[in-house]
Amino acid sequence: MANESRKVTFSVDRDSNFSEWYNTIIRQAELIDDRFNIKGMVVYRPLAMKLTKAIYGLLEERLETSGHQPVLFPVLIPEENLSKEAEHIKGFKPETYWVTMGGGETLTSRYALRPTSETAFYFMYSQWLRSPSDLPLKLYQSVAVYRHETKATKPLLRGREFLWIEAHDVFATAEEAIEQVREDERMTREVIEGELSVPILFLLKPQWDKFAGAVNTYAAEAVMPDGMVLQVATTHYLGKNFSEAFDLGYYDAEGKKRRVEQTCFGPGVSRILAAIISVHGDNLGLVMPFKVAPVQAVIVPIPGPGVEELARAIASRLRDKGIRVELDESEETPGAKFYKWEFRGVPLRIEVGEREVSSSRVTVFDRVARERNSVSLSELDGFLEEFPEAQHRALRDRAEGMFQRLMGEADSLQKARELTSSGKRVLKAYLCSLDLDGEGCAERIEKELGLSVRGELLNAEKPRDKKCIACGREARHEVFLAEAY
């Protein structure tokens, strides 16, 4: 980047002032520019776009391994499609952008700027599905979606344009659809926890908080440094709701039309990026997971005899190993370079100076542990093989530690109040019902604590001898309470 050499200043504490820390880092690390002249729509600068492409790559690889294939549907959806499923249009109409004009003319019917694409996919599925051999049908697209948010927007966290993947799956039976929800959880965990080191909760949402048109909604939520949760992926079990509305089915052996079962899965790429920035970043800047870092290792030469040759030899040795490496031979001082690359979150720094040349060693610096170590050139290959996994574990432990510090368990409103005033922001608690008859209790909890009922873990056991913290009746669910972005 042309701007890399500008001096960065950064002095905001992430944990005590997260919002300002976040706004500062996305601007100063040149990730996102929110000065584009449409509120809530931002520009992804090269560093953010490279991370975005890497996150897409990890998710797409998983989806394809689990039998999905890529497609692309138009960005515009006719209003008649969007209106076919009654709950769906009711949920999305208040936040849909509409294209009403083409050139100088008013269009005869208006088109939605895709807020989500169920009603585009299923319009075509009704033409593609004919026989049982067409099932399962598992397609995904990697696109931006558009919502005319009325809440305050914040770059990557809540935007009017955001990036995601949407996978739309069709099955012959409910069992297969439910199995897909579990598969979606597995993929989500493998990528977000396994590759990006961000711990998540994967929750069945309350009925009052499900996707418009779904039977059940499941959500993956990351915990941000301020203790608010960020929904980074959702999976919806749609049952036959849309297959009724779109007349989706296949003809069985007797020539009878059978309705199909559906799921859809939406990992939010913008929000996963926000979670990486927020959960891993620290008061010295970004910290990028090795797997997706656009620069995985930077080599900083400290001028002296033989340094240039050794630095270049090491750079090419790393490149040969498939490591994305930057050899910083710019005019700046070594100290300025250390600061810059640390701020930009490069996982590994290798320093090469006169001392290193004479001792046939290099100095390595781990961005997560912030430790300097000396490694002999003969041991460098072994070190490089172990480094990514070791750093991943350290990053995961650090993130897990933050997660645990923000978490508490409350079996009464009184206890919950104590925990929130001592800084706990994600509470495990007990609720009478996640069906619509529990909504009153959830409202009471929200009013008392400022935390909403996020849902319960999949396959959670029914709590024993616990009371709903709001109404005191028998608790049927162990739930998580938190404030959400």
Place this chain on the structure above:
Amino acid sequence: MANESRKVTFSVDRDSNFSEWYNTIIRQAELIDDRFNIKGMVVYRPLAMKLTKAIYGLLEERLETSGHQPVLFPVLIPEENLSKEAEHIKGFKPETYWVTMGGGETLTSRYALRPTSETAFYFMYSQWLRSPSDLPLKLYQSVAVYRHETKATKPLLRGREFLWIEAHDVFATAEEAIEQVREDERMTREVIEGELSVPILFLLKPQWDKFAGAVNTYAAEAVMPDGMVLQVATTHYLGKNFSEAFDLGYYDAEGKKRRVEQTCFGPGVSRILAAIISVHGDNLGLVMPFKVAPVQAVIVPIPGPGVEELARAIASRLRDKGIRVELDESEETPGAKFYKWEFRGVPLRIEVGEREVSSSRVTVFDRVARERNSVSLSELDGFLEEFPEAQHRALRDRAEGMFQRLMGEADSLQKARELTSSGKRVLKAYLCSLDLDGEGCAERIEKELGLSVRGELLNAEKPRDKKCIACGREARHEVFLAEAY
């Protein structure tokens, strides 16, 4: 795909009935579905989407190697941005889609659905550019763009939504900008001719046919089997037109603001895909360039003792070499499999039967040459190493042959008429001027021949002793005439 096993029927001659051939193949090979209920906006099915991703990959790799970095700008552009450069808004207004409503409300100002993104990029560039060290600035995005076409649409060839890359480059001097145009030509040729085997003309466009807001426009045009040309990429030298309109510049050593020079480059990914389908396909179906084929080799076992083991061993041998291979162990007959994979354009088929097992050989079938050969297992590695390049050359020769068959040279209107009636559709001819004073001659040519003036080759020498075929004055340009999609 669930639908693969459906019987395909295909009996349209590509060269005598291109339009029907094209419509048939994109539907039957399950590339594109044009039944989505917005005219001119189509659905990319998995085979098309995989090819699309591969084409994007080749172009992005080239762009990054030549110093470009990826970004992403919003899909919506405020009308005030679009209106800043007078020629630009005049050119694009008639075909721009407008978002006028968000939720139930009419927006206070309307937003364009990006028809192209100069006015989004340059709005931000005016905030990013400060000093000479910010230059050159070379950014690109891979996105869809939207044009409310009034002409008849045709899938991938002319759509109201199409996929492209747009690179927006800024330089301190005109020389560097002109050098970028040459670099754009190099990248275009390396990918489209070099990797995808599609011959192109790279032409400087006449002044009356340039991009709205450009000083000069250059276009890469492929020749389709019906002799019509398809513009697959454009490069615009913008000079200072937009930098004046957007107040783009940097401060020099004396603190004086200097206007910058700009170029933009737009390879059309949808159209490159259309060119691959059309130029390489034949009466037996698709033919995919090895480099981008989602399946590069298919292995068809012909049941017999030892066949399954050998087929699987060969499949894993190919996979180890990084070849995208499909082992077709489905229930269909070998003949049906041959037909299916040929239709889908898989470059290489390997047949394994009892005879192959007993002789330690395999039978290979080349989709381009349509030749079967026997290769011993010991020679298979060598064969696989040479095959992609050999097939690329054959494909390129075949495409070049078609290109030449459709091309003629005319030094008079009379000669041009004779050539067009004998089936020549792309004519090299002579014109007095490519400036606005030549437009009358171009109109006359178009009226007489139905062919438009496409432009002249870069660095073309001025023709000697030639007359303009329209007005008879001295010809200053050797131009190409063709009908364009």
